[in-house]
Amino acid sequence: MILGRVVGTLWSTRKDARLGSSKLLLVRPYFYYNPTHETELVVAVDTVHAGVGDDVVLCLGAPARWSLGSVNLPVDAAVLGVVDRCQLQRTAFGTRRGGAGAAAQPLGFIGGDPPAGVEWI
Amino acid sequence: MLLARVVGSVWGTRQAPGLEGYRLLVVRPLRMSGADAGPGSVEDVEPVADGTEHLRPDDGVLVVVDHLGAGPGELVLVAHGSRCRDLTLGESVPTKEVTVAIVDRADVSAGARI
Numbered sequence: 001m002i003l004g005r006v007v008g009t010l011w012s013t014r015k016d017a018r019l020g021s022s023k024l025l026l027v028r029p030y031f032y033y034n035p036t037h038e039t040e041l042v043v044a045v046d047t048v049h050a051g052v053g054d055d056v057v058l059c060l061g062a063p064a065r066w067s068l069g070s071v072n073l074p075v076d077a078a079v080l081g082v083v084d085r086c087q088l089q090r091t092a093f094g095t096r097r098g099g100a101g102a103a104a105q106p107l108g109f110i111g112g113d114p115p116a117g118v119e120w121i
Numbered sequence: 122m123l124l125a126r127v128v129g130s131v132w133g134t135r136q137a138p139g140l141e142g143y144r145l146l147v148v149r150p151l152r153m154s155g156a157d158a159g160p161g162s163v164e165d166v167e168p169v170a171d172g173t174e175h176l177r178p179d180d181g182v183l184v185v186v187d188h189l190g191a192g193p194g195e196l197v198l199v200a201h202g203s204r205c206r207d208l209t210l211g212e213s214v215p216t217k218e219v220t221v222a223i224v225d226r227a228d229v230s231a232g233a234r235i
Contacts, residue, residue, distance in 0.1 A: 007153070008172075008229035010124065012198065014189055015222030016209055024198070024222075026124060026229060028153060039179060040152035043122040043198055052230060061202065074205040074221045077122050111153070 001059045002042070003083065003115065004029040006052050010043060018073050025050060025079055027058055030109045040110065044077035055083040055115045083115065090120045123199045124227065125150045126178055127191050139213040144187045146220070148197060149178035171196060172227040185218040186210060196224035 008026035012019075023046040044058045047067055056079045058064075064078035065071045093108070125148035132145070154177040173196065183199065188210055191197045200221045206212075209219050 008227055010198070010224050010228075011226045012222040012224045015198070016189075018208065019222055024122075026227060039123055039150045041124055041150070041176070043124050052228070062204065065204065071204070072208060074200050074208045074219070075122070076200045076202050076205055 001057050001080065002027075002029045003031065003055065003057060003086070004042065005115070006050050006054045006056055006079075007041070008052060016074050019045075019075070022046070022068075022075075025056075027056060027077075027079065028111065030111075030115060032110070042077055044079045045075050046079045048079055048082055050079050050082050055086065055117075057081040057083060085119065086115050086117065087119045087121050088114065122201070122221070123150045123183075124173075124176075124224065125183065125185075125197055125199050126173075127193050127195050127197055128178075128182070129193060131184060137215045139215050140186070143210065143214065144190075146185050146187045146191060146197070148183050148185055148199060150181070150183065150199075151176040151196075152179045153177075171225070172229060175229045176227070183218060185220055186214060186216045187220045189220050189223055191220055191223050196227065198222035198224055 004027040006025050007028045010024040025044055025046050027042045027044050050056045058077055058079045060077050065073050065075055067078045067080055127146050127148050129147040154175055185199050197220045199218055201217055206219050
């Protein structure tokens with residue numbers, strides 16, 4: 001699954017009929033997760049009434065279709081949850097505010113900043 | 122799924138059985154614009170008032186099979202995988218990328234950054 005921020009919404013009239021009235025969200029991942037194409041934005045079907053600005057968890061592939069209740073949907077990404085709280089281990093991300101001698105980040109965030117309201121442990 | 126702008130088409134006389142009759146579109150996935158957006162690409166697509174003013178084309182391109190009739194300049198939603206292919210085009214089409222929607226409008230806030 002991928003942690004990302006909802007940054008937009010899409011509307012479409014001409015589309016595959018099985019997409020129906022699904023709400024489509026534009027999500028910017030914080031990390032890449034086995035991308036088929038390294039892209040900065042993912043479009044996912046909303047199942048949890050997420051809105052722009054929310055941090056969400058989404059998944060790709062067949063599990064995304066399972067979450068929508070049918071495998072007969074031409075969909076490969078779905079938002080499965082809205083993140084209320086997020087704890088991250090600081091050492092896994094290197095030192096961001098370490099001053100002049102700061103170590104390079106072993107694992108960075110796409111866009112540079114961590115999720116809003118992150119609690120470092 | 123990817124949000125992408127159609128920038129062209131490709132044709133082939135000799136192609137794999139199953140691809141005949143389908144249009145192959147060249148698309149560029151969109152990414153966030155702005156200073157934090159990483160290595161840049163030249164803005165070579167005219168801005169369109171469809172809500173993507175804050176996005177810009179990615180450096181890479183992708184060729185997708187189209188069955189909706191999308192044309193150059195339009196925004197499309199591209200789904201990946203054999204399951205999406207089976208459901209839209211059929212099992213005999215040798216592709217993993219297929220257009221599933223033509224996007225009318227995208228609402229992306231200017232301040233949308235992480």
